[in-house]
Amino acid sequence: MLDLKRANNTPLEETRQGEVLDIATEDIQASKNLYIESYGCQMNFSDSEIVASILAERGYKTVNDFSEADAIFINTCAIRENAEQRVRNRLKEFGAAKRAKPGLIVGVLGCMAERLKAKFLEEEKLVDIVVGPDAYRNLPNLIAEVQAGDRAVNVLLSREETYADISPIRLNSNGVTAFISIMRGCDNMCSFCVVPFTRGRERSRDPKSILKEAQDLFDAGYREVTLLGQNVDSYKYEGSEETGDAGQTVNFAQLLTMVAELNPLLRVRFSTSHPKDITDEVLYSMRDHDNICKYIHLPVQSGNSRVLKLMNRTYDREWYLERVDAIRRIIPECGISADIITGFCTETEADHQDTLSIMDEVKYDFAYMFAYSERPGTLAARKYEDDVPEEVKKRRLTEVVEKQREHSLYRIQNFVGKVHHVLIEGFSKRSDQDYCGRNDQNTMLVFPVDPRYKVGDYVKVLGESCTSATLIGRIID
Ligand code: SAH
Numbered sequence: 001m002l003d004l005k006r007a008n009n010t011p012l013e014e015t016r017q018g019e020v021l022d023i024a025t026e027d028i029q030a031s032k033n034l035y036i037e038s039y040g041c042q043m044n045f046s047d048s049e050i051v052a053s054i055l056a057e058r059g060y061k062t063v064n065d066f067s068e069a070d071a072i073f074i075n076t077c078a079i080r081e082n083a084e085q086r087v088r089n090r091l092k093e094f095g096a097a098k099r100a101k102p103g104l105i106v107g108v109l110g111c112m113a114e115r116l117k118a119k120f121l122e123e124e125k126l127v128d129i130v131v132g133p134d135a136y137r138n139l140p141n142l143i144a145e146v147q148a149g150d151r152a153v154n155v156l157l158s159r160e161e162t163y164a165d166i167s168p169i170r171l172n173s174n175g176v177t178a179f180i181s182i183m184r185g186c187d188n189m190c191s192f193c194v195v196p197f198t199r200g201r202e203r204s205r206d207p208k209s210i211l212k213e214a215q216d217l218f219d220a221g222y223r224e225v226t227l228l229g230q231n232v233d234s235y236k237y238e239g240s241e242e243t244g245d246a247g248q249t250v251n252f253a254q255l256l257t258m259v260a261e262l263n264p265l266l267r268v269r270f271s272t273s274h275p276k277d278i279t280d281e282v283l284y285s286m287r288d289h290d291n292i293c294k295y296i297h298l299p300v301q302s303g304n305s306r307v308l309k310l311m312n313r314t315y316d317r318e319w320y321l322e323r324v325d326a327i328r329r330i331i332p333e334c335g336i337s338a339d340i341i342t343g344f345c346t347e348t349e350a351d352h353q354d355t356l357s358i359m360d361e362v363k364y365d366f367a368y369m370f371a372y373s374e375r376p377g378t379l380a381a382r383k384y385e386d387d388v389p390e391e392v393k394k395r396r397l398t399e400v401v402e403k404q405r406e407h408s409l410y411r412i413q414n415f416v417g418k419v420h421h422v423l424i425e426g427f428s429k430r431s432d433q434d435y436c437g438r439n440d441q442n443t444m445l446v447f448p449v450d451p452r453y454k455v456g457d458y459v460k461v462l463g464e465s466c467t468s469a470t471l472i473g474r475i476i477d
């Protein structure tokens with residue numbers, strides 16, 4: 001998946017209408033402070049940049065400290081129960097801020113907003129606005145409604161919205177790497193997954209707007225873009241009379257090639273690939289372009305074909321391993337990572353062993369691993385019993401995590417003694433005497449600052465030693 005770095009109740013309080021009305025009489029052009037916090041996948045982080053852009057046009061500038069904010073937005077994730085619990089806990093803190101600062105607007109964006117809809121307003125009395133992922137253009141109107149004394153909801157999903165024309169405001173940016181959303185929604189209906197319900201139908205963004213965004217980023221000094229979608233391999237743009245490009249179709253391999261060919265100094269990454277859809281054409285495009293990073297996130301979820309069928313993943317163990325073989329054949333140096341779920345409905349000990357054994361076969365560079373968490377409304381919640389006891393899910397998860405630790409170490413140790421092509425992304429978290437940046441395979445390297453090179457430059461780094469997650473090295477000429 002996309003990187004689930006941070007996934008995610010509230011004091012009872014009525015909307016303070018009197019105070020809210022006071023704000024409505026303020027000059028709406030006046031500069032206001034927006035604080036926006038994101039949870040969940042990279043799509044959400046990318047959406048927050050769209051929201052910041054939409055609100056910047058209405059005079060909101062983003063701040064890093066919520067105590068300075070006139071409006072707080074929390075962009076939420078609904079993928080697992082604990083993601084939602086984190087949001088509720090955070091809302092408690094915002095509730096306290098709201099009591100201290102009457103008129104402060106608190107809005108909930110994203111997948112949890114979409115899942116709970118107006119119910120959110122009943123459950124969380126301090127929340128003023130609930131907005132789903134396809135309704136962000138409507139935010140200024142919703143804010144105006146709140147300023148007029150109402151609470152506001154817009155959770156309409158769209159078949160067309162791609163925010164193609166909106167130029168995101170980069171938040172917490174290192175000025176070197178950025179995300180570009182190339183599509184929205186998902187049509188896959190994996191039985192465990194809430195995303196099709198929270199993000200709606202799959203739609204692909206106009207390639208012209210993607211290329212323009214990539215070029216603008218390059219011109220602004222960025223050197224790496226990650227093309228984002230829940231299933232990038234099913235990207236398919238179809239031109240129309242309306243857009244003046246009737247008859248034109250672009251698939252993911254073609255899009256990837258076009259972005260890579262903008263400039264050899266612009267690195268290209270992408271996420272997420274679905275094993276059923278990733279084509280050899282994509283792999284050949286990767287092989288043929290030095291600036292497409294040799295790294296594929298290919299979630300397996302389970303190593304057992306029966307469980308995969310129940311998950312509605314539409315591939316089996318053999319298919320998955322064939323795709324891994326194709327990657328190794330066409331791009332031998334390619335890094336591969338996965339998402340894995342333990343304890344899905346009906347998973348037996350033998351099924352779990354199949355997950356461990358597929359891990360042994362692939363030896364992932366990296367993995368995101370989760371215990372199954374039933375999500376209301378999903379196919380699995382409706383059709384299957386969540387019958388693996390919590391402690392069994394957790395124990396299996398521990399085994400999977402342990403195995404991955406070994407494999408990550410194995411992969412990273414193989415990088416020691418080799419020379420890596422690294423884009424300097426910034427200073428290491430621990431010391432401003434060291435730079436950090438990733439190699440082609442997405443492994444983080446840390447190496448001493450060399451004054452001849454600056455952030456945003458490419459360097460060759462010799463890997464000299466490693467921890468389980470970081471390669472330590474030095475720049476060589
Ligand atoms: N579109 C991506 C995944 C997005 S969700 C893909 O198809 O791979 C990210 C990951 O969260 C999933 O790959 C899955 O491993 C995990 N996940 C999703 N729903 C889950 C659930 N109900 N319980 C546990 N993990 C889940």
Ligand code: SF4
Pocket residue numbers: 186187188189190193194195196230231274
């Ligand atoms: Fe969820 Fe499956 Fe779509 Fe990924 S492909 S977002 S796991 S339904």
Ligand code: F3S
Pocket residue numbers: 039040041042043044076077078079110111194195198199
């Ligand atoms: Fe992403 Fe979480 Fe939504 S993983 S798509 S933010 S449910």
